[in-house]
Amino acid sequence: MPIATRAFAATSAEAPLTPYAFTRRDPLPDDVAIDIHFAGICHSDLHMVHNDMGGTRYPLVPGHEIAGLVTAVGANVTRFKVGDRVGVGCMVDSCRTCAPCRAGDEQYCVPGMTGTYGAKDKHAELSGEAITQGGYADKIVVDQAFVVRIPDSLPLDAAAPLLCAGITTYSPLRHWKIGPGSRVAVVGLGGLGHMAVKQAAAMGAEVTVLSTSDRKKADAERMGAKHFLINSDKAAMKAAAESFDLIINTVSATHEIAGHLQLLAHDGTMVMLGLTTEGLPIFAMPLLWRRRSVAGSLIGGIRETQEMLDFCAEHGIASDIEVIAPDQINEAYARLEKSDVRYRFVIDMSKLDHVA
Numbered sequence: 001m002p003i004a005t006r007a008f009a010a011t012s013a014e015a016p017l018t019p020y021a022f023t024r025r026d027p028l029p030d031d032v033a034i035d036i037h038f039a040g041i042c043h044s045d046l047h048m049v050h051n052d053m054g055g056t057r058y059p060l061v062p063g064h065e066i067a068g069l070v071t072a073v074g075a076n077v078t079r080f081k082v083g084d085r086v087g088v089g090c091m092v093d094s095c096r097t098c099a100p101c102r103a104g105d106e107q108y109c110v111p112g113m114t115g116t117y118g119a120k121d122k123h124a125e126l127s128g129e130a131i132t133q134g135g136y137a138d139k140i141v142v143d144q145a146f147v148v149r150i151p152d153s154l155p156l157d158a159a160a161p162l163l164c165a166g167i168t169t170y171s172p173l174r175h176w177k178i179g180p181g182s183r184v185a186v187v188g189l190g191g192l193g194h195m196a197v198k199q200a201a202a203m204g205a206e207v208t209v210l211s212t213s214d215r216k217k218a219d220a221e222r223m224g225a226k227h228f229l230i231n232s233d234k235a236a237m238k239a240a241a242e243s244f245d246l247i248i249n250t251v252s253a254t255h256e257i258a259g260h261l262q263l264l265a266h267d268g269t270m271v272m273l274g275l276t277t278e279g280l281p282i283f284a285m286p287l288l289w290r291r292r293s294v295a296g297s298l299i300g301g302i303r304e305t306q307e308m309l310d311f312c313a314e315h316g317i318a319s320d321i322e323v324i325a326p327d328q329i330n331e332a333y334a335r336l337e338k339s340d341v342r343y344r345f346v347i348d349m350s351k352l353d354h355v356a
């Protein structure tokens with residue numbers, strides 16, 4: 001029997017999200033059925049809902065920062081049992097045979113990973129939905145290979161944003177081997193940036209936050225930043241030239257890139273995490289002069305996501321959140337458009353009873 005599920009969905013690029021009822025597939029032998037307790041709101045949810053990249057199909061239930069409890073498992077499931085605290089991030093499947101998949105980088109799956117929402121549902125005949133539907137819902141059914149364990153010491157609400165924001169920042173910090181002595185700059189103290197600061201500091205790096213104003217200076221310091229730079233302060237930017245090994249750029253705006261490249265030390269890398277559809281104004285001179293690189297990074301693999309959750313638990317790191325009820329999603333979207341959140345909205349799905 002397909003599982004009756006309640007959710008909030010977008011029905012078009014313009015309409016507000018509204019209650020939506022649908023069904024999840026009955027768990028297959030490798031599936032884990034999860035009661036969703038909390039779902040984070042990621043900026044890419046807004047992009048998908050508003051069809052900014054094109055190709056969005058409706059109705060669409062967004063949400064890929066999912067935390068909850070296991071309610072049932074299929075016959076082949078050995079890693080999870082009923083009652084386990086689990087999370088689901090941005091992917092629910094991949095080809096599992098290509099080189100990136102075999103290397104544990106399912107996010108770079110060559111034929112393409114299956115997104116948690118808005119992707120073609122491989123099990124459409126069982127769920128009744130043409131596309132995968134995400135976490136703004138009370139239930140989800142996911143193959144065990146794409147489910148991770150949330151350590152007991154992490155609260156489920158503040159852990160939810162780790163499933164996208166947390167892994168998006170952790171993966172490049174690990175890839176570029178950040179550790180004691182590393183000098184890391186984080187551009188933009190938002191949902192991604194605040195995770196980057198906490199994780200880089202916990203890895204032993206000296207962390208600087210670059211922001212457009214000093215409004216978040218105290219927060220940055222509380223999260224572990226040693227220094228705070230204002231982008232528009234030309235003297236301070238000049239003084240910081242050639243001083244960072246890694247710049248984590250979480251901002252989608254493109255105009256400041258050239259100035260930021262000057263901040264990189266010899267062999268330094270600026271990694272772009274923000275989803276931007278515009279071109280980047282990149283000039284060869286600042287790159288070749290210090291053998292600098294500009295790179296991109298997309299979330300992280302499943303094994304690495306588990307490692308990130310364990311790292312965050314060990315270091316007492318979670319997201320700074322504002323918990324909202326499902327009927328406040330549209331209001332939260334409007335605030336997120338203005339970057340008015342400290343630092344992640346998380347929807348309390350138990351409140352769905354009252355509104356859907």
Ligand SMILES: [Zn+2]
Pocket residue numbers: 042043044045064090164165
């Ligand atoms: Zn996301």
Ligand SMILES: [Zn+2]
Pocket residue numbers: 094095096097098099100101102106108109110111112
């Ligand atoms: Zn693959």
